[in-house]
Amino acid sequence: MPHQFGHVSGVKPGDTFPNRKALAAAGVHPPLQAGISGNAAEGADSIVVSGGYEDDEDLGDVIVYTGQGGQDPVTRKQVNDQELTRGNLALARSRSLGRPVRVTRGANHASPYSPRTGFRYDGLFRVEDAWTESGKSGYLVWRFRLMKLEELSDASHGSRKPAGRMNASVSRIIRDTEVSQRVKQIHDYRCQICGQRIETPDGPYAEGAHIRPLGRPHDGPDSLDNILCLCPNHHVMFDHGAFTIADDLTLVGIDGSLRVHKLHRISADSIRYHREHYGPG
Amino acid sequence: MPHQFGHVSGVKPGDTFPNRKALAAAGVHPPLQAGISGNAAEGADSIVVSGGYEDDEDLGDVIVYTGQGGQDPVTRKQVNDQELTRGNLALARSRSLGRPVRVTRGANHASPYSPRTGFRYDGLFRVEDAWTESGKSGYLVWRFRLMKLEELSDASHGSRKPAGRMNASVSRIIRDTEVSQRVKQIHDYRCQICGQRIETPDGPYAEGAHIRPLGRPHDGPDSLDNILCLCPNHHVMFDHGAFTIADDLTLVGIDGSLRVHKLHRISADSIRYHREHYGPG
Numbered sequence: 327m328p329h330q331f332g333h334v335s336g337v338k339p340g341d342t343f344p345n346r347k348a349l350a351a352a353g354v355h356p357p358l359q360a361g362i363s364g365n366a367a368e369g370a371d372s373i374v375v376s377g378g379y380e381d382d383e384d385l386g387d388v389i390v391y392t393g394q395g396g397q398d399p400v401t402r403k404q405v406n407d408q409e410l411t412r413g414n415l416a417l418a419r420s421r422s423l424g425r426p427v428r429v430t431r432g433a434n435h436a437s438p439y440s441p442r443t444g445f446r447y448d449g450l451f452r453v454e455d456a457w458t459e460s461g462k463s464g465y466l467v468w469r470f471r472l473m474k475l476e477e478l479s480d481a482s483h484g485s486r487k488p489a490g491r492m493n494a495s496v497s498r499i500i501r502d503t504e505v506s507q508r509v510k511q512i513h514d515y516r517c518q519i520c521g522q523r524i525e526t527p528d529g530p531y532a533e534g535a536h537i538r539p540l541g542r543p544h545d546g547p548d549s550l551d552n553i554l555c556l557c558p559n560h561h562v563m564f565d566h567g568a569f570t571i572a573d574d575l576t577l578v579g580i581d582g583s584l585r586v587h588k589l590h591r592i593s594a595d596s597i598r599y600h601r602e603h604y605g606p607g
Numbered sequence: 608m609p610h611q612f613g614h615v616s617g618v619k620p621g622d623t624f625p626n627r628k629a630l631a632a633a634g635v636h637p638p639l640q641a642g643i644s645g646n647a648a649e650g651a652d653s654i655v656v657s658g659g660y661e662d663d664e665d666l667g668d669v670i671v672y673t674g675q676g677g678q679d680p681v682t683r684k685q686v687n688d689q690e691l692t693r694g695n696l697a698l699a700r701s702r703s704l705g706r707p708v709r710v711t712r713g714a715n716h717a718s719p720y721s722p723r724t725g726f727r728y729d730g731l732f733r734v735e736d737a738w739t740e741s742g743k744s745g746y747l748v749w750r751f752r753l754m755k756l757e758e759l760s761d762a763s764h765g766s767r768k769p770a771g772r773m774n775a776s777v778s779r780i781i782r783d784t785e786v787s788q789r790v791k792q793i794h795d796y797r798c799q800i801c802g803q804r805i806e807t808p809d810g811p812y813a814e815g816a817h818i819r820p821l822g823r824p825h826d827g828p829d830s831l832d833n834i835l836c837l838c839p840n841h842h843v844m845f846d847h848g849a850f851t852i853a854d855d856l857t858l859v860g861i862d863g864s865l866r867v868h869k870l871h872r873i874s875a876d877s878i879r880y881h882r883e884h885y886g887p888g
Contacts, residue, residue: 425783
């Protein structure tokens, strides 16, 4: 059976299931054991948050989910690094494809958002960030930040018809702050990677890219030395770890060096953070 | 006085003012007559929706705002085309810069969202679309779609601290649908403008760009023939009207032709819509 993305027929958010078999039979999460359903080509269609991994963090509308692999099959302790393969690759792919992921919570996960018993389907989320870190065990784990998708209504969508199943859409969000404006001005809207400046009828366009991301769990600062001026293409590549930056400001993963300006100092801590968490493996 | 962006000190959404003079004195909207405050370099810091233009549409969290100019000063009827200058250019610039715009509603505008008397400051919006159309009068008018910014909370932001004034951030949102996935597959993630394919650790990346936009008031279809596979740079340029597409699929505004694939027919209606509403003037 091909993977089905978005809501599945006959199941709505809040519906509960006594066990994994019932959850699979309903088509919500086909595999009986794995926490991630999906593949490298299509992305992940579904995950179960059920306490199998020590590092999951459930904040309700935001879930920081730990990837799979590296566990001892008996003790379920982390005994090896995780890799960007199988379910982890599927989840990373969902982010790049902009595809929604079904989220089901199980009672086994200690969180105020978990059901008391069994499993509860909690709707569609988008993968908005993927990175690696040294987990509680000391081994490398993959981490995915998922955010609940708003079911688009007339008001928020501005459309005349409510979004149906087939329209489930995922957004990539570029967040610009007032400090970003200053960084873009200093570089005259030229990308610090390729030097290109995108021209539009109202003037040049560039994006302010936070090196150490804003928001949980990275909590990077919204400061001049933590922001790069990038074209949209290099912004995507930077956020997805297609390249990172060495201490001498040469690029790692692609050729070249960061273009600099004397009014714009870059934080060594921030680029180290990016390299350690997003750098090409 | 330089333009101030974001909320102004001592004023919160919902605060009311008896007249434009009081609104200006509070720093919410400095000009006493013009509906748009701002300039071409910094963008627009504030607008007043007050019924001066026949074509404004107020949907609450979404406002379709008509640009300025082309009115007879006495009758206030539209007697000329509007141009991408002054306030219109400022609002278009706000979109490219990703800057928030203060919105104040006046009693003169006939809408359920208008105050009964005077003016009410209604918070920060982002400009998410800008285009031209033939107004009710038959003359060309500029139109801007503004969407209310969520004041980011802990839950939605995932940050440990609430977003303060200085952090007011604006997002550009890229919406991918299931039909977009098919278009991207057909083109093997190569941009239909430049042929480039962005590589990331989890695979190639491209964006599905709706030619006639989804959502009000364009109501473009989410169909294969209304979507292009673009790199992020050309997606921005296309959405901002830096180029459009002729009937013979040559590009207008930049050199070249649209790269096509036999499995992907392009709607002639959609490209005509884009040309008429977004094409470089």
